[in-house]
Amino acid sequence: MTVSHMFRADIRHRLSDRFDLDLPLRTEARVTALFGPSGAGKTSALKLIAGWLKSDTPTYLEGCRIDRDRFGSAVALYLRRVGMVFQDDLLFPHLDAASNASFARRYLAKGDGLSDSDFARLVEKFGASSLMEKPVRALSGGERQRIGLIRALASRPRLLLCDEPVSAIDRASRFQVLETLKAHVEAEGIVMLQITHDPEEILRIAGHVWHIDSGRLIAGGPPERFFGSFGCSERSPWMKM
Amino acid sequence: MSLSSIAAALGMTSDDLSALGLSFCVAALASVAVVLTATPLAWYVAKRPNRFSGILIALGSLPLVMPPTVTGYALLVILGRNGLVGRFLERTFGYVLVFHWTGAVLAAAVCSFPLYFLTARAAFAGVEPNFEQAARMMGCREIDVFRRITVPLALPGLTAAFLLGFVRALGDFGATLMVAGNIPGRTQTAAMALYDAAILGEAARARNLAAMLSVVALAALWFAGRTPAARFPDRI
Numbered sequence: 199m200t201v202s203h204m205f206r207a208d209i210r211h212r213l214s215d216r217f218d219l220d221l222p223l224r225t226e227a228r229v230t231a232l233f234g235p236s237g238a239g240k241t242s243a244l245k246l247i248a249g250w251l252k253s254d255t256p257t258y259l260e261g262c263r264i265d266r267d268r269f270g271s272a273v274a275l276y277l278r279r280v281g282m283v284f285q286d287d288l289l290f291p292h293l294d295a296a297s298n299a300s301f302a303r304r305y306l307a308k309g310d311g312l313s314d315s316d317f318a319r320l321v322e323k324f325g326a327s328s329l330m331e332k333p334v335r336a337l338s339g340g341e342r343q344r345i346g347l348i349r350a351l352a353s354r355p356r357l358l359l360c361d362e363p364v365s366a367i368d369r370a371s372r373f374q375v376l377e378t379l380k381a382h383v384e385a386e387g388i389v390m391l392q393i394t395h396d397p398e399e400i401l402r403i404a405g406h407v408w409h410i411d412s413g414r415l416i417a418g419g420p421p422e423r424f425f426g427s428f429g430c431s432e433r434s435p436w437m438k439m
Numbered sequence: 440m441s442l443s444s445i446a447a448a449l450g451m452t453s454d455d456l457s458a459l460g461l462s463f464c465v466a467a468l469a470s471v472a473v474v475l476t477a478t479p480l481a482w483y484v485a486k487r488p489n490r491f492s493g494i495l496i497a498l499g500s501l502p503l504v505m506p507p508t509v510t511g512y513a514l515l516v517i518l519g520r521n522g523l524v525g526r527f528l529e530r531t532f533g534y535v536l537v538f539h540w541t542g543a544v545l546a547a548a549v550c551s552f553p554l555y556f557l558t559a560r561a562a563f564a565g566v567e568p569n570f571e572q573a574a575r576m577m578g579c580r581e582i583d584v585f586r587r588i589t590v591p592l593a594l595p596g597l598t599a600a601f602l603l604g605f606v607r608a609l610g611d612f613g614a615t616l617m618v619a620g621n622i623p624g625r626t627q628t629a630a631m632a633l634y635d636a637a638i639l640g641e642a643a644r645a646r647n648l649a650a651m652l653s654v655v656a657l658a659a660l661w662f663a664g665r666t667p668a669a670r671f672p673d674r675i
Binding site: 248250275276277278280281282284288290291292301302305306349350353 | 574576580
């Protein structure tokens with residue numbers, strides 16, 4: 199009998215001679231945070247899960263394997279329905295904000311994509327309606343991240359991978375954007391994995407945390423176990439031992 | 440004032456005028472042929488490097504370093520009436536390339552191929568692969584990645600490549616002479632009319648042709664130098 203987790207990936211991958219990843223990742227939560235020091239392998243883990251880096255990482259979403267089809271061959275990246283929000287946003291510099299935000303819409307089959315009104319609502323929810331006419335180079339870092347989030351969500355992903363998606367947004371609106379994001383993934387049934395360095399962000403949105411260091415999963419569990427339900431400690435109890 | 444009266448005022452004969460016209464047509468057709476053939480190859484060696492890339496780049500660049508007469512001679516051997524391809528074309532379609540303006544197009548295309556190919560390859564290589572990968576994750580097939588991400592981002596470099604190739608084709612002498620000959624009014628391009636004028640001691644005619652070719656080349660190079668990379672300075 200197999201237990202079907204909300205999300206499961208068994209990452210075993212050699213990144214270089216001196217660094218390999220060994221991460222048996224399991225979660226039952228809709229939103230899971232990847233926490234750990236810089237260089238721990240968090241971004242590489244997301245890229246392996248996404249299929250961005252080629253590997254044979256078995257990846258399961260609610261019990262279904264998403265990186266291989268039923269004949270065992272690799273599913274092409276463009277068919278995986280995995281959305282990614284990048285640390286350095288990767289907005290296409292030759293398109294304006296609106297074309298970036300709606301980039302994925304034309305590649306979705308009819309019926310899969312967002313309707314025009316749903317798309318407009320999505321843009322409005324993330325406070326980006328006034329940004330749509332601007333060229334990408336006229337956007338601030340925080341504005342770029344909002345467009346990046348909308349762009350990923352407009353591709354109707356089943357799995358959303360976020361690499362510090364709100365790091366450039368000012369602290370006052372950061373949590374508002376995160377709450378909006380959390381509400382959206384819950385309403386749409388999206389599974390979300392998010393890299394963050396901010397314990398407060400984790401406590402606000404994540405139902406599960408993976409603590410990763412030097413390519414290893416040090417601990418996993420509910421955020422309260424790591425950071426306490428009030429106040430925040432940068433360190434996990436496992437680090438103190 | 441008609442075109443021929445301007446030409447007369449510049450001391451140009453009707454043969455010169457047709458030579459200039461032929462040069463432009465040959466260069467335009469050759470450039471189109473080069474864009475169609477060299478673009479996929481440039482993309483392939485820039486974006487899918489493998490153990491064959493080195494030899495492909497060498498082959499694609501070869502006409503750049505060969506004496507144009509060698510290139511022309513090679514084409515003549517292959518496409519001439521006794522050449523392998525030439526004989527086939529003549530027997531099957533009754534078509535003779537040599538000493539015909541289509542031969543000039545082919546010779547000019549082969550000579551300008553490396554300039555377009557190498558510049559386009561650099562332009563494609565300069566497109567950040569992360570943008571392409573991000574597009575794939577948003578549902579783009581390879582052809583859509585090429586059309587909507589790679590080409591638009593490489594466009595300044597591709598424009599420069601096209602202009603370089605065009606001027607090279609416009610000015611080709613050696614290879615065109617070998618393949619198409621120098622028949623006034625039929626296969627004589629501007630570069631060859633200039634050669635005739637210089638040999639015959641017609642200084643004014645030679646000067647005018649040289650000036651015209653130089654102005655076009657300078658304008659194209661100036662334009663090519665203006666385009667690259669300047670469009671997205673904040674990201675690339």
